Amino acid sequence: MFKPIVDIRARIYDMAHDPKHSSVMSYEEGGERFAVGLKLPYTQQDWHDKRRSTDTVLDEARGIVTRVGDETVGEMWSLFDGREMLNDVDPRFAVNIERHINTVLRNDPFHVSANTDPKGDRSKRPQDQDPDMLLHVVKETDAGIIVRGAKYETAAAYANQAFTKPTIANWGDDKLSDYAVGFVCDFSSPNLRFIARTGFAGRAPAEDYPLSNRVDEVDTLVIYDNVLIPWENVLFYQYTKAAQFIRSTLHRYSAFAFVQRNQKLADLMIGAALWNVRQTGLEKQQAVQEKLATLACYREGINAHLTAAIATAEPSPAGLLMPNQSLLMAGRVLACSQLHHMMHIARELCGGQICITPDYASFRDPEAGKWLEKFYTLNDNWYAEDRRKLLAFARDLLNSDYAGHRLTFQLFAQAPPFAHLAAVYNNFDWKEPLRFTKEAAGLSDRVYGPQNFAAAAK
Incomplete structure (x- = not known):
């Protein structure tokens, strides 16, 4: 093991x-x-x-x-x-x-x-x-x-x-x-x-x-x-x-590599789902494309947070370059909090066969194998073995003991969800929304004057 x-x-x-x-x-x-x-x-x-x-x-x-x-x-x-x-x-x-x-x-x-x-x-x-x-x-x-x-x-x-x-x-x-x-x-x-x-x-x-x-x-x-x-x-x-x-x-730097893995996990979910709908000829259906687009938005949301966190990176107290903390921590919340939703969408796109397909030994059995070969061969491009491999991979990625373990691991491995949100709260720049709203709403300087603004923003 x-x-x-x-x-x-x-x-x-x-x-x-x-x-x-x-x-x-x-x-x-x-x-x-x-x-x-x-x-x-x-x-x-x-x-x-x-x-x-x-x-x-x-x-x-x-x-x-x-x-x-x-x-x-x-x-x-x-x-x-x-x-x-x-x-x-x-x-x-x-x-x-x-x-x-x-x-x-x-x-x-x-x-x-x-x-x-x-x-x-x-x-x-x-x-x-x-x-x-x-x-x-x-x-x-x-x-x-x-x-x-x-x-x-x-x-x-x-x-x-x-x-x-x-x-x-x-x-x-x-x-x-x-x-x-x-x-x-x-x-x-x-x-x-x-x-x-x-x-x-x-x-x-x-x-x-x-x-x-x-x-x-x-x-x-x-x-x-x-x-x-x-x-x-x-x-x-x-x-x-x-x-x-x-x-x-603690996760000022390490969160980057952690969240990057969620992006790669999203790639695996998209790939498994897209290969399945291509095998079964469903790729052109609008409802299918919408679900694939939802997975793509999740993936690109993570990608955008990571890319922007580098592009707007900040000097650290020791002179290192740390990813933009607000963007990185917000990206971590997106990646972790939406993962279970994305896994369920990928399950839908892979279809029910990921939970009912017989095992490898059955495909190799002289009696059962010939029937499985018949019913799992889709067309001249997709034969039964490739179909079996994709369904076994999708099952392990989304439905297995390992899949459930990984989902929980991604949720808690760096910190529990409340700590993820606390990191966003502590790193987000609250001053700009306060300034903009103060001016747009015409709020009095008696409350949010220059001398009180820094304290109010905190």
């Missing part, structure tokens, strides 16, 4: 050295080559290069893989932007983040993300229940901090390390908390336990479930049973201000 995704991650490394892909997957600096996906973004071209690199990986995988490294390293850049805040907390932490970013750049480890805890009873503070429900520090030593708890981490069982940080938690008014901790965890550390969910690969033949057997990413509950985190790997500790900062800026 690990093998397919491990093979893809290995292929990503190989692509950096493959003459066919090396110019897309890597760049040269100081006589050495480095991974494009891990490069610190300083220019719009850097973002165009990253986008092209990710598309190339997904094309090579022939499906959507999310936790492969390029979309998680951006979370480290968000903390890099908070160096001044980290210096105020403890000067060691800012040095640590710079060192880890340079290590990632030079060594290209498989770096993943650790966000979500089991959480327990969320009506209670973490201190008022089993303390291990949220990862926390239990002891300080000269060598580092000792942590206990657990995190759900996709790809952890076959990755090198994770940026581990607090979930959205209730600290109350505490300025210091043992739950407000962020660090890089080396997955070879003692006292780590990995409990992986059952993967989809191998459950059924690849001929019937091509995506489940090729691109499933196995999620793991990582248990920290008194794990030592060396001080040089600690990025922030105790100060809830630092924890709140990283939660509010």
Whole structure:
């Protein structure tokens, strides 16, 4: 069950050295080559290069893989932007983040993300229940901090390390908390336990479930049973201000690669639906074209947000170039909130046969196969085998256990929907709508005068 995704991650490394892909997957600096996906973004071209690199990986995988490294390293850049805040907390932490970013750049480890805890009873503070429900520090030593708890981490069982940080938690008014901790965890550390969910690969033949057997990413509950985190790997500790900062800026960069995958997922849905209506001769019907156009609007809406986010990119506090935050976060809401609607439209266009078609073995059976060959052959261009392959692919993309898992994953993988909308609220520029409406409605300067305007806009 690990093998397919491990093979893809290995292929990503190989692509950096493959003459066919090396110019897309890597760049040269100081006589050495480095991974494009891990490069610190300083220019719009850097973002165009990253986008092209990710598309190339997904094309090579022939499906959507999310936790492969390029979309998680951006979370480290968000903390890099908070160096001044980290210096105020403890000067060691800012040095640590710079060192880890340079290590990632030079060594290209498989770096993943650790966000979500089991959480327990969320009506209670973490201190008022089993303390291990949220990862926390239990002891300080000269060598580092000792942590206990657990995190759900996709790809952890076959990755090198994770940026581990607090979930959205209730600290109350505490300025210091043992739950407000962020660090890089080396997955070879003692006292780590990995409990992986059952993967989809191998459950059924690849001929019937091509995506489940090729691109499933196995999620793991990582248990920290008194794990030592060396001080040089600690990025922030105790100060809830630092924890709140990283939660509010965590997806400043990583959301781009995440949303880009929704665009590629839209391509797969459009392709499956369009091939089906072409096979069955329904492409010219207006009702069919309207549904295809709806899928296309969804896809191009995502594309427009990503393209505009690069075109109007903004300098970050650390001098990096971050995608326009309002556009990027609004694009994420569009991509995630409308995905289930688009999947249902794609199901309609693929028709009921995606849920009733017999399996590959039936098509190969001497008795049943001849009848299936007859009824699944459409015309001189579309024979039964291509019809079967398309229906099996569409079923796995839209109807299978894997499809349901991916839908939920896309909804929650970066943050829950309320946090998506909160990011839009916190990044949208409210001043211009207020100014325009004030002038159009003739509102009094007593309320929205120049001296009050900035406060009102906030």
